[in-house]
Amino acid sequence: MPLHFTKMHGAGNDFVVLDLRDGQAPPDPATCARIADRHMGVGCDQLLTVEPPREAGSIASYRIWNADGSPSGQCGNGARCIAAWLVRDGAAPVQGEFTIDSPSRTHRVEANGDGGFTIEMGAPRFEPSEIPLSGFAQAQDDYVVQVANGERIEHLRFGAVSMGNPHAVIEVADVDTADVARIGPALQRHAAFPASANVGFAQVLSPGHIRLRVFERGVGETLACGSGACAAVAVLAARGRVDGDRDVLVDLPGGRLRIRHDRRAGTMSMGGPAAFVFEATMQEGNDA
Known part of the structure; x- marks a missing residue:
């Protein structure tokens, strides 16, 4: 029909x-x-x-x-x-x-x-069993896994959180030069993520402003990812890299989102077009 x-x-x-x-x-x-x-x-x-x-x-x-x-x-x-x-x-x-x-x-x-x-x-959920994230008993600011990069082994560092779907967040110096096309699928395929994951690459500009690219599971890189923006702010706020008590602007290739983490209520909200x-x-x- x-x-x-x-x-x-x-x-x-x-x-x-x-x-x-x-x-x-x-x-x-x-x-x-x-x-x-x-x-x-x-x-x-x-x-x-x-x-x-x-x-x-x-x-x-x-x-x-x-x-x-x-x-x-x-x-x-x-x-x-x-x-x-x-x-x-x-x-x-x-x-x-x-x-x-x-x-x-x-x-x-x-x-x-x-x-x-x-x-x-x-609310962001950091417990490995809730993400889900295998091979780690307790929540950590940083996780490290090994992935193949040609003939050598590479150690990838990332934060992980669930926003109703699993996310890995990698902090980078510049999102424009981040190896999204290679690292995104490599981390999605890793045994640490039994349900795969959305992989975010975050660049901190200031405590209230970041840039972000996201390689989504089942899709590939997208122009924007709302849950990925929340995940990036949650992970970076937990590390003290952004201010978790104020709005954080998240610039993605397709536009800007505004993320607020209400620590008292334990919830996050997202505004955008x-x-x-x-x-x-x-x-x-x-x-x-």
């Missing part, structure tokens, strides 16, 4: 949004991957499905499918796009707060008044 969809992006992290509130089943992994293909399909980092709410008081729930068809537990930029989609649909209020259910938790949403939204992202690109229908033969 023809598949109607909305193309959106949040700071360049792009999505295909499907309305499945009528109970329709989500596409299977192969179909998700075909839709996400940038040459033969629509093209996106993730596919988002809008579905009935799971929790009392929520407007809707949504699920996340990576470009390779694998499911994801969290996507901050996707959450903002879902919020904007629900407001435009009339299901959510234009002003004030509302809640939506992601695969990992319920999120409080607040409109920023500039077309963007702030999403409450929950959400944009509509186009509406279309994809036919069985992949013609969009």
Whole structure:
């Protein structure tokens, strides 16, 4: 059957949004991957499905499918796009707060008044068993693993945290010269991450400002990663590299996010843009 969809992006992290509130089943992994293909399909980092709410008081729930068809537990930029989609649909209020259910938790949403939204992202979890991170009994500021680099063995240092999905954070002197294309997949494949991981490369500019590139599991490098921005700030704040008691600006290739770590409540929130690109229908033969 023809598949109607909305193309959106949040700071360049792009999505295909499907309305499945009528109970329709989500596409299977192969179909998700075909839709996400940038040459033969629509093209996106993730596919988002809008579905009935799971929790009392929520407007809707949504699920996340990576470009390779694998499911994801969290996507901050996707959450903002879902919020904007629900407001435009009339299901959510234009002003004030509302809640939506992601695969990992319920999120409080607040409109920023500039077309963007702030999403409450929950608490960072550092315990290895919760990330999950294998081979380490206790949480550490720095983990070290060995990976092959040609004929030699390289020792990689990283921080690790869960934001509803697993993240590794590597601090670098300059994100422009970071070896993202090699180190990202090497760390994702490592036995230390049994569920793989999103690998962030963070450059600290000041206590309130960082630059970030993220190699996402199931996708590759993206223009932005909201949960990755939260993960980077959480890891760097724990090390004292950024100020955990103020907003931290995170510049990604696709745009800027604003991350706040409320240490008293133990939660993080993320503010940033959400944009509509186009509406279309994809036919069985992949013609969009």
